[in-house]
Amino acid sequence: MTEPASPAPSPFCVTLDDVRAAARTIEGRVQKTPMLPAPRLSALTGANVFVKYENMQSTGSFKERGALNRLSQLTPGERRRGVVTMSAGNHAQAVAYHAGLLGIPATIVMPATTPLVKVENTRSYGAAVVLDGETLYEARERCEALRAERDLVLVHPYDDPAVIAGQGTIALEMLAERPDLDMLVIPIGGGGLCAGNAISAKALKPAIRIIGVEAALYPSFVNAIQGLDRPIGGPTLAEGIAVKTVGSLTLPIVRDLVEDILLVDEPAIERGVNCFATLARSMAEGAGAAGLAALLAEPERFKGLKVGLILCGGNIDARLLAAIMVRSLEREERIASFRITTADRPGLLGAIASRLGELGANILEVSHGRLFLDVPAKGVSIDVTVETRGEEHTRQVLEALAADGLAPKRIDRRSV
Template sequence: MTVSFADIEAARKILAGRVVRTPMLPAQGLSAITGADVFVKYENMQATNSFKERGGLVKLTSLGEVDRKRGVIAMSAGNHAQAVALHAARLGIAATIVMPETTPYVKVAATRAHGARVVLDGETVAEAQARAEEIQIAEGLVWVHPYDDEAVITGQGSIACEMLEDVPDLDCLVIPIGGGGLISGNAIAAKTIRPAIEIVGVEAELYPSMRNALKGETRPIGGPTLAEGIAVKIVGRSTLPIVRELVSDVVLVGETLLERAVNLYLTRQKTIAEGAGAAGLAALLAEPERFRGRKVGLILCGGNIDPRILAAIMVRELEREDRIASFRISIPDRPGMLGKVATLLGRLGANVLEVEHRRLFLDTPAKGAKLDVTVETRDSEHVREIMTAFAAEGLPMAKIIAGGGDLA
């Protein structure tokens, strides 16, 4: 293994006073939901809201004077980009960052704000990497890889050192995997400090690259994911052997669980996680029996989520919990019916959010209409109460499936 614990300890000295030593706190709300004894490492509290500052800074400080004058280039879906841009500016190094065109605007804007030249190219990190390699060769820049670099791996490994200083008896670390830099460094550190600890990786179900490589599987890779920060098609050559030796398993999590995890961080922990940052929590939701009763450390590794996406997630979770519900009601097309519907909803304690009157559906009688109503509700029982009451009034209603207009 080319990266040692001594390398990680050396990296900690470089990082001391230059990045935030983020808090590691118990999460009682998440523990109650998952059945595990959950502790969260809040790497979203770094200056760029991501752990990437650690590896990026260690790599940049390792460069000699000649390489610093050449300038650096990196490819990133956003967090590595910001980290390299910030610390390159602090060290007086010119930085060029290639980002996928699909990168959330909040990450692009933040990277530019740190003074880096940003090039948007491709749909994925892999396509952005191809473009970055072209620029690197053409301009003679120094490559700062987001995960396949020993200096970067050592910087990321400082996180586990801090976690086990704060909570020495952790049973398990659950760590997101993109290319493998985060989990590799932390697996080396954690296994050295506490050999009995289990390291479990997490990938987005749409990007099972590390799992495929480890298990010889051929699961398809690709598609739009909330966890764009770990949407990597090719794992690192440096990281794969480390993960193979030290990581016990890789859990795959779907988009619904990623959304739920982001929402739980916001509503239960009052903190912001991007999709990749919430992947560890999503794994606990996916396989609760694996972690039940165990002392689990999660790395909330990034909080750079587009506010519009976050708002959509919150509303979608309210719909999943039946705290917002949409109904399609068949009504006679005559004066006063809208008022009757509103009065009945008010009497039942449902707050009206949106109303749409439809007369042109072919399955509606000429003297009838369809009324789509979205309301705030308390829970599933409240939804059933509303539907029963409307049926008793001769106004049959069907619940509309969120997002599609299809009837449940």
């Protein structure tokens, strides 16, 4: 009797068995986050959207999965020596948090430009934080030096088989709940999240389609896979996926299993963050909203499909989120600014305020100036910012003021 042939070895550093083993390792130690239908996002994009809320992890991102899986594989000797990593945010917090729970000394190298709140969060979990360099690349150099000097174990943010396998547990949970998903849309930075979930999803359901999403300012995988030389760098809202160098382990996985990689610009990422906040009632950082940004940017590509989104992180500064929401209102013409230049007279400001109230506009801000040289000596310039019901209401308000002889001129904040 002929023995059955053994399965061909995997061409990748991670297999479905590795991901399943990671799931057993982290079970009960990280949140099994909810995956919920998002009807308002579905109506907006034309796809049938389901969101996996990884922003509900204890440290606010998916990074806990890979970090815990890697830390759990350390030998007793390695645990005593401790670990080191470099990160500007989510990976730093995940390693610090779970190393603290496991009693493992952790040193985190962060760029000196890292926001103070992220530094303090990482320290609060018991890790030693070293601030060095202006960029993550420079922090990586210090990380390598510390590893060699102190004989520490590196917990790489994405280019490590155990980390990749840990991140891949997300797709196991998603497909267990929604085996009918047609597609996963996954943010890509260094590639650990996308690679791990491509491995598990394609093994469980070969027909499922995987789309990656990069910030347009950081097209690292697009360059690597398509042989391009697009410029890389710049300030992005999606700093969590702002990676200049792709992983050597993640690249072949993404190249072979990911159907396409979409680039999303900053306005689309902003819109994604705002839509999660206002339509899904959930906080998303820029990287966490990248998948939704892709659906908003190219709705025809996803129309009618059952799409799984990973809201991979929610660590966004509250002031930044507030600014994004206000900017979105301005883009939708629900906040409008205009200038009135006219003869100065007693009661003018009160009359304008009363008129705007009659028109149903809510005054947010008023600037009253008499000393500008482009204003007549007996004149006054009044800048008003109002909240309206939308573009049509804004037009009606301005037309009514013009009919009153006030000649309002729009102030376009986007040009300032």
